[in-house]
Amino acid sequence: MTLEWILRIVLFGIVHWILAGVMLHDLAYRKRVFGGRKPPWAIVILIIPCFGSILYLLFHPQILNPDYSRNERNRDKREK
Amino acid sequence: MNKVTFRPFIMPLLLVFCTLFYYFGELVDWAAWDALRSNFFYGVHDIHRLLFLAPIVYAGYTARVKGALIVTIVAFVIFLPRAFFISLYPDPLLRMMLFVIFAGVIGALVGTIRNQTIRSQQLEAMLTIKRDKLLKIVDGMADGIVITGPDYRIRFMNTKMVEFFGEGTGLTCYKHLRNLDAPCQQECHIPDVINNEEINRWECSFPDGKIYEIVAAPYVDADGTVCQISIFRDITQRKKI
Numbered sequence: 653m654t655l656e657w658i659l660r661i662v663l664f665g666i667v668h669w670i671l672a673g674v675m676l677h678d679l680a681y682r683k684r685v686f687g688g689r690k691p692p693w694a695i696v697i698l699i700i701p702c703f704g705s706i707l708y709l710l711f712h713p714q715i716l717n718p719d720y721s722r723n724e725r726n727r728d729k730r731e732k
Numbered sequence: 733m734n735k736v737t738f739r740p741f742i743m744p745l746l747l748v749f750c751t752l753f754y755y756f757g758e759l760v761d762w763a764a765w766d767a768l769r770s771n772f773f774y775g776v777h778d779i780h781r782l783l784f785l786a787p788i789v790y791a792g793y794t795a796r797v798k799g800a801l802i803v804t805i806v807a808f809v810i811f812l813p814r815a816f817f818i819s820l821y822p823d824p825l826l827r828m829m830l831f832v833i834f835a836g837v838i839g840a841l842v843g844t845i846r847n848q849t850i851r852s853q854q855l856e857a858m859l860t861i862k863r864d865k866l867l868k869i870v871d872g873m874a875d876g877i878v879i880t881g882p883d884y885r886i887r888f889m890n891t892k893m894v895e896f897f898g899e900g901t902g903l904t905c906y907k908h909l910r911n912l913d914a915p916c917q918q919e920c921h922i923p924d925v926i927n928n929e930e931i932n933r934w935e936c937s938f939p940d941g942k943i944y945e946i947v948a949a950p951y952v953d954a955d956g957t958v959c960q961i962s963i964f965r966d967i968t969q970r971k972k973i
Binding site for chain 2: 660664667670671674702703705706709710713714715716717
């Protein structure tokens with residue numbers, strides 16, 4: 653394996669762990685997830701490099717809409 | 733289902749659209765859509781990448797700096813397969829990384845500006861509420877209160893002041909209070925109060941025979957203009973005794 657490919661894999665790994673960190677943080681604090689269970693999503697994010705995180709993002713786009721997430725949290729508080 | 737429900741899905745849809753556009757040449761090859769084949773989709777993809785500025789800037793606008801950075805990283809992941817395996821042109825990874833840094837900075841800047849705008853709007857609203865609250869207290873006072881700008885125009889009169897002189901907000905103080913065409917020569921203290929930030933107290937008699945004790949102090953209005961706030965106390969009865 654050439655040095656260039658090693659660097660590419662390292663770069664891919666860095667990007668994977670950055671995305672996984674952000675998505676796992678969101679998963680931990682999210683009340684409701686698509687499918688109802690969190691562990692499968694955690695496995696998807698960790699096992700499928702980068703694309704698992706993108707898949708999670710596609711199914712939980714609220715992460716990119718803080719106002720929507722805030723409304724959701726307020727609704728949860730009211731329901732309690 | 734209202735507009736707010738669909739809003740979070742705009743970003744993934746934008747990303748999906750940009751990705752399809754970015755890999756459209758490969759998609760045409762894979763699906764054998766020969767009618768859609770165009771040289772544009774097989775050239776250097778620097779132009780195609782520019783389309784990703786739309787979701788990154790949109791993320792900066794809606795989800796601030798964090799959102800812009802997440803979408804930039806996602807765009808980076810989308811670009812990787814072409815840079816690693818597909819591109820036939822020199823330095824695909826370097827060109828892609830330069831774009832990602834450029835787009836990320838733009839997204840973060842949009843997020844920062846949006847943050848500042850929201851914050852200043854909130855502060856402005858808070859300031860207006862505070863000012864209204866203060867003016868409500870002032871309105872209930874037994875003495876007349878008038879706020880005059882440096883241009884001698886009356887900005888506010890409380891109920892008591894309106895009772896004394898009639899409504900004159902927007903008019904010049906010399907015209908409304910004394911029916912003059914120019915600022916009062918001797919008794920005007922506005923320049924001292926506004927320019928020197930002095931607190932002045934004096935007695936003033938008006939054409940209707942009433943005598944007021946006036947206390948004037950500088951006051952910074954909501955728009956940042958230094959004005960004069962004056963308290964008018966009717967001392968006509970006291971003076972007669």
